[in-house]
Amino acid sequence: MPAEMTYSLDQFWRLVQGANALHPEAFQAIETHANGTLLAIAVIVLAGLSQSIGQAIVLFLNQVKPIRFVLSLGIAALLFAFSAAFWMLSVWGVSHLLYGVDVSFLKVFRVLGLAYAPLLWSFLVAIPYLGVPLNVVLSVWSLLAFVRGFSVVTELDRWQVLGSALLGWVVFQIMQRTVGRPAIALGHWVSNSVAGAPLITNLRQLEQTVQSSFTKGSDNSSGPSQ
Amino acid sequence: MMHVFRQPRGTVLGGVVLLPLMVVPQLQPLLASATGAMTERVVSDLLLIGLVALLIAALLSPLESLGWWAGWYGDRVDLKVPPGSTEEPLPQTQASRYIVYLDGIGQFKSTYAPEAEQFLSDLGQALPDMVIVRGIMPYSVLNKTLVANRPMSAFWRLVTWLRSKRFFKMLGMLINIRNLLVVLVSADKRYGPVYNRGMAQLIYDSLIDEGYRPGSQVPVTLLGFSGGGEISMGAAPLLQQALDSPLDIISLAGVFCGHNNILRLGHIYHLVGDKDPVERTGPVLFPKRWKIMALSYWNRAKKRGQVTFISLGPVGHQTPGGVLDPDQRLPDGRTHLQQTVDWVTGILQERLPLVRPSTTPSPSSYSQAQQGIFNQPQTYPLDRAYPGGDAAHYRPIAPWMGRLILPTPDRRQPQDGVWLEVHHAPSDHSQLVGQRVWLTWQATPWVSQYLNTVTRDLHFSADAEYSRRQGKVVPERLNGWRRVGPLESLAGARPTDNVVVMLNGSVQVAAAEAGKGAGRGVTQVLIDQDPTQISGRFYAIAQFVAPSQTTADGVLYRIRHFNKVTRQFDGPEAEVWLPQVEPKLFGLRPSSHQNLEQSPCNGGGWYLYGASDQSGRFVVQALAPRPLLALTPDREIVGKTATHRYLKNVSWAVAGAKGTISSVLLRASDKISPTFHLGDRLLLNHVYGGVGGQMTEPAARGPVYFGHFAYGLAEVVQEPLTDDLRLEIQYFQVYTQNGDGLIACRHHWSSYMGDRQYGCLNLRPVRDIVIKLDAFTSRYDIDGVAIYPLDRLLHQLQIMMARYRTGDGTGITYVGPANNCAQDSNQALYAALQQLNRATATMADPAAWFKAHPDQVGQAKQLKQIAQSLKRDLLPWGTARADWQNHETRLGSSLEDDPVKQLATAVVSWRTVLPRVASDTVITTFLKRGATVLVLRTTQVGGTVPEIEPIAPLGI
Structure with a gap:
């Protein structure tokens, strides 16, 4: 229904704007919103897409072809969403164990999903030169949104929130290296299959690839090795 | 987005979204005349649209180069059309230099604005023997101009046509903005490598096309105006590597980011007018050019004197009033353009009216040592005769x-x-x-x-x-x-x-x-x-008796030779000349001839190395205390704990030890043989300490003194002058270029230790450790290949020393905490141990080998254990050190290159940062595995030097 859709979109933007401005009301609103979960998922997926566009240089440097390129962006957005969900899960678990927070995971998911709103801008990281500092700004901004959102939903003070975030991060890292390894491997497999080649994500290594092929190929000149 | 990516003509959309930008300024007068809230709204909306357009243009600006790299266009750089052309016809003879002109951000086609055309034409006439390559589009990796061969070319043609009309003159800004964004792409750490590589390729192709031969050593100069400055600095490092020739940069009012590695390039000349607002944005906008970023490539290049700044006087940036303005005149009557041409031709013809940095080196300990004639080989005539014709008491080294x-x-x-x-x-x-x-x-x-x-x-x-x-x-x-x-x-x-x-x-x-x-x-x-x-040609064994004549130049000393028959120092007396050595840069004379006869070592006699000068006097160039090299230890220590304690605590006790030597034999258990045999070839480990006291050396003035680490070879030989066994020692010095003139090469004891001018004997405390372990010196035959671990080590060290001497082609090797004498020497040792490991692990028939060589099985195991200990304790990065395995990699860069990584490596492998600790670790490992170890300590041995005291290197 067009009218409903407009209404939802309007709601969506209002919530995103509120979260970007770090208004507690926005986080309270999504907690109780009828379509809260869906909205949170939308924010996360779109933030993931935005981020993968902002960092599309990696795909370019890996010489990914156009169709695979677009698919890779989509896959990256989905993987981003999954990883965000697991990260929230570990933060939620930590806060529950550490501070006895008794809030359902769904609520936490909604609120923390909305806290990803600042990352909707992360496509701007692709701007030459200015994009790099912008990336830092956006990261700090989304952390602030996280702190605000999490304290709204759990009523913890900001230090407890930061403590949960930090420990949650540690747990998340440990999980990635232990029980999460098959999932990570699956993620890599999916992104590599979609990209059509094993993706090198280390920028320094990529830079070396770019430079070494010149010295090798300079005799027959013209263009990169393909 | 899909559409954009499939046909990523970045500038297509770039042009479209720039339209509002174009419209806003044009409508401003109209808007200003209107009034009310409505107008404000329109203005703010238009500004917003302009901003959004700018953002989109910025987002799309890297697409051309990225798409090129990803191979999306399919079309490679079009080589049918030469990428550039030359200003003048190619000279008949080999050009003396190639100059590549890279224009400013106003460029939109392969010809330039009239003032730039005139600049190149004037330059071409002034430099007939040089080739000027022109026509490169520095703002497109595909070398495509804005006005042709691209879908938006019609738009850009419209822009260029409109801007020639007075009312739309400002539209020229659109071209500038478009190209400025490309400059930012080049300056970006992520996109820069791709863009700069593309540009290096383009310039390379242009040069080849104009007859340039890579490796011909014909110098190349990149002449970049404004944004061309950044493009030059971005492309230059890769370009120089590919051209294999000298390359320098002239930046005409260049704007650049300062994070490209320009340190390996030749000189950089930066010409700027005093009234140039555009160039001044560079040092403000780009953090790597801030003075506080001392480690940025730009600031390091400045610090090394690699950059010359030239002021163009009251000159602005672009025409009118800019560096290429053919009309405006300076107080001296020349036009701005003429002045710029004069400067550039002056630089290129190497007749700069500048005070160039002094090319005379500062004085060094080496240059001071060269003042002494006894340090010059010509002092010693060439003849076959033994000193004084006395073949009984002198032997050739x-x-x-x-x-x-x-x-x-x-x-x-x-x-x-x-x-x-x-x-x-x-x-x-x-x-x-x-x-x-x-x-x-x-x-x-x-x-x-x-x-x-x-x-x-x-x-x-x-x-x-x-x-x-x-x-x-x-x-x-x-x-x-x-x-x-x-x-x-x-x-x-x-x-x-x-x-x-x-x-x-x-x-x-x-x-x-x-x-x-x-x-x-x-x-x-x-x-x-x-x-x-080596130092000297012949040597004698004698005691000093007394000085017979002392002058400011040196001392004539009476000596008494060793008598082989009585085994006493009651042989014939002779006179030898000990010249006064030259002081080091910090003022200290590195050895003394004072009171040699009173030295505690005089009783055991000395090896006197030297040669006869013109007058027939035997000039003593180097000394060695005889008992040190005799295989007769003063003490013997047996047991793991006792030997460990001696090594760690006692061996470096320097208090009160000045002037003395000691020789201590260590064994981990009684079962290990304490004897050395004629023909033994032994591993030597050397560590030296510092010079303290009143004349403390500069390196020891800090809170800690690190010292130096080296391996060497000690052979047991029979001394013909005494018939005793003694050690013949050579050091394999992995040493960086220095002010003392010490070369990374094999050094005989007489040169590295004994030399009175260059050696350590009288100057420093030294600990040389001779390691006897049959497992390490034996020959192993595995699958028909003979493996000698010791020789393998010496080969590796020879390679390392040769690489240090040329700095892998750069002329200099730097040593940092992560890459130093101890680290590199121990890598060589580890590689030598590993060779046998690998061979035994991959041998065709282990059972047969075990049966045929039962003794070697245990030895191979010993070496394997040593290798494991070394890896664990000294080389936590293991053999993964690519710079050792891969000869392509450059050696020891300076710490500034990657301070964080180097320090991190150093922290992890901290033992190798401290030569003494590295040595203790290695020796303990060998001792535990059954080696016999002879510790030879000398502490500032020789004549009296009251101004110095020994400093032990830092231990734990």
């Missing part, structure tokens, strides 16, 4: 000795070789003494592997040039030479031919007739190992 002489470039040979002025030869070749022979290599598999690994083209980096000016002794005579081999780098290590060596291993002599090339009619002497630097 080695059968083959001589001075290395670097050939002139026209006499060089395809195979590495140098002249050897023969100072001594075995009796069957004694007719060669005093002659020059051609010293070169035998054709053995090891030699060819060695030459292939270390032969390099040598072009001084800015670092090497800078170090030379600071007084470091760098191989300046080899600068610009191609294919420099290890003998050339040894002979050319110093500015003059004063490297005196002995030859090692098997020496073959090819008669004069067989000589070829430079060696035609000249005897060739062929070797299979590096020569060893």
